[in-house]
Amino acid sequence: MYITSLIRSSSVASFDILTMKNPVVSIGQIVSSALNDKKIRYLLAGGFNTVFGYAVGNGIYYGLGGRMHVLLVGGIAYVISSTMSFMTYKLFVFKTSGNWLNEYMKSYVVYGATAVINIILLWLLVDGMRIPFWLAQLIMIVFVAIVSYLSHSRFTFYRKG
Secondary structure: OHHHHHHHHOOOOOOEOOOOEOOOOOHHHHHHHHHOOHHHHHHHHHHHHHHHHHHHHHHHHHHOOOOOOHHHHHHHHHHHHHHHHHHHHHHHHOOOOOOHHHHHHHHHHHHHHHHHHHHHHHHHHHHHOOOOHHHHHHHHHHHHHHHHHHHHHHHHOOOOO
16 A cells, blocks of 8 residues: 555656556656655665674674674674664665764664663563563564654754754
């Protein structure tokens, strides 16, 4: 339903996908239309950032043959991955200019707050409500993605007007 409304609201698409009236539209136009939606760009960036962070952590750990303590690997990977996330959100999702240091610091506020919320709610779901860990983690992934998007759009990369 979302894709249908996205296509219908697009100035690029000149047809109704449900009735297939005037089906002169290319895949490129649909992709271009989808990429005009900030929420879709956020989901794409989030997917990329997740894979990137996973690769960085494994690259550091296994690249050094496991000779670095896992906490140090995690810390270094977190800074590199968080910086990449900041860059993708700033340049690809929210497309802001200037304020690099201010927005970078704000992004760490969001990352720290969502990490604390994630840990506490995960604990409450698993130990308090006896929800299986895999399901609790899945719930938290969706919850944190929404909270993170709202926080970045209304705090980190917020522009008045």
